[in-house]
Amino acid sequence: MTEKNKPVKRRLNHRFRFQLLHQWLTKKYLPCKVADVGGGKGLLAYLLSQSGFDVTVIDPLDLPLPPRFKDLNKNRTKLKPEERAFAKKIQKPFEEEMAKDFDLLIGMHAHGSNMKIINACKQYGKDFLLLPCCVIDEPIVKRPGVNWINSLVDYAEKQGFEVKTERLNFVGQSLVIYTDKHLGLISN
Ligand SMILES: C[S@@+](CC[C@H](N)C(=O)[O-])C[C@H]1O[C@@H](n2cnc3c(N)ncnc32)[C@H](O)[C@@H]1O
Numbered sequence: 001m002t003e004k005n006k007p008v009k010r011r012l013n014h015r016f017r018f019q020l021l022h023q024w025l026t027k028k029y030l031p032c033k034v035a036d037v038g039g040g041k042g043l044l045a046y047l048l049s050q051s052g053f054d055v056t057v058i059d060p061l062d063l064p065l066p067p068r069f070k071d072l073n074k075n076r077t078k079l080k081p082e083e084r085a086f087a088k089k090i091q092k093p094f095e096e097e098m099a100k101d102f103d104l105l106i107g108m109h110a111h112g113s114n115m116k117i118i119n120a121c122k123q124y125g126k127d128f129l130l131l132p133c134c135v136i137d138e139p140i141v142k143r144p145g146v147n148w149i150n151s152l153v154d155y156a157e158k159q160g161f162e163v164k165t166e167r168l169n170f171v172g173q174s175l176v177i178y179t180d181k182h183l184g185l186i187s188n
Helices: 014-028 043-050 096-101 114-124 148-158
Strands: 033-037 054-058 068-070 076-078 104-108 127-131 164-167 175-178
Touching: 014 043, 014 068, 014 104, 014 127, 033 043, 033 096, 043 054, 096 114, 104 114, 114 127, 114 148, 148 175
Parallel strands: 033 054, 033 104, 104 127
Antiparallel strands: 068 076, 127 175, 164 175
């Protein structure tokens, strides 16, 4: 089959970012202790915990899980009211020293916490996975023509991290930047 004739995999709505990241992580890594910084409603944390990961949401807001969500096959799961409070939650702003209790720190659209997560991983020898969206509340000045995500990769590399990237199949900012030096690998 030529490149031209290859079927194009349609990108999903960005609402499926949790399901796609869950699928990618569980295919690649053995379960570990995860902090979902700025985890919001906790859907990623819920999905990962269903796959054996020990996940804590760190977020100053106490938001319930959505009442229903679809998996990647478009099957619907309904959660009862009593199932919608994600059990493991630190209801506080993220502080670097919180990293010491986890193997992997995830920041998906974690406003203002991306650089702090990198600093924390450096200090405590942990891995990070970031899906950064914007520079809001980060200790960096946005300069014209300078891509924020590239700046973040540079920032981590200057601290000695071997940064990897991966694009997930959804519409919008879908670039994941991550390290996996300390994680148990299932596949490359
Ligand atoms: C844009 S939402 C992202 C939520 C979810 N990760 C997602 O992808 O939909 C940003 C989240 O970061 C949380 N947040 C804001 N400041 C924070 C901080 N200092 N530490 C941890 N979480 C924070 C907000 O409460 C909010 O839930």
